[in-house]
Amino acid sequence: SQTIHQWPATLVQPVGSPLSLECTVEGTSNPNLYWYRQAAGRGLQLLFYSVGIGQISSEVPQNLSASRPQDRQFILSSKKLLLSDSGFYLCAWSGTGRATYNEQFFGPGTRLTVL
């Protein structure tokens, strides 16, 4: 069966510090991968998605970047964190067929607090 891992589970970082969140998927090949953010009391916002190694699409301009160095690894980064980067960061995967793009399977999330 497929599993998705995220780490760390929680993170407290000072403003201006760098960020690296990692997501890995097991049990599937060539998945679509997604990074979402859920700010406190707000809905889900898609940040990045990837359909293959090295292929990243950004949904909103921001202080963050994403990379996919391996088929089942997705990394979210920032060079300098802002207070507004605080939130619950979720990685998800889906199949690559059109009928499966919207069936997404989420990781446990990373709760980031920027102070």
Added chain:
Amino acid sequence: DAKTTQPPSMDCAEGRAANLPCNHSTISGNEYVYWYRQIHSQGPQYIIHGLKNNETNEMASLIITEDRKSSTLILPHATLRDTAVYYCIVLTNAGGTSYGKLTFGQGTILTVHP
């Protein structure tokens, strides 16, 4: 994507069926109804989706009205672990810019009590 309307909260007794409604009166012909839920402090979980026929899986049943303007998610025997926020969203699977982009509204907070 079509907008959805859900009640903000519902209660259900453990062991009883939980029926969660969703209105999507502006749904278009190529849009599917998807349901996700999010248990507190966890990532969202896919439940079920359908186009126009009723659907059932190991988690739930989805009943879509004939005019497709509303639907009901049914958890047949709710347990305490089903307490979560339930999101109804409408998405196309036909390509374009919206597929793969999940956007959750406020959803329905379902509380299952003993």
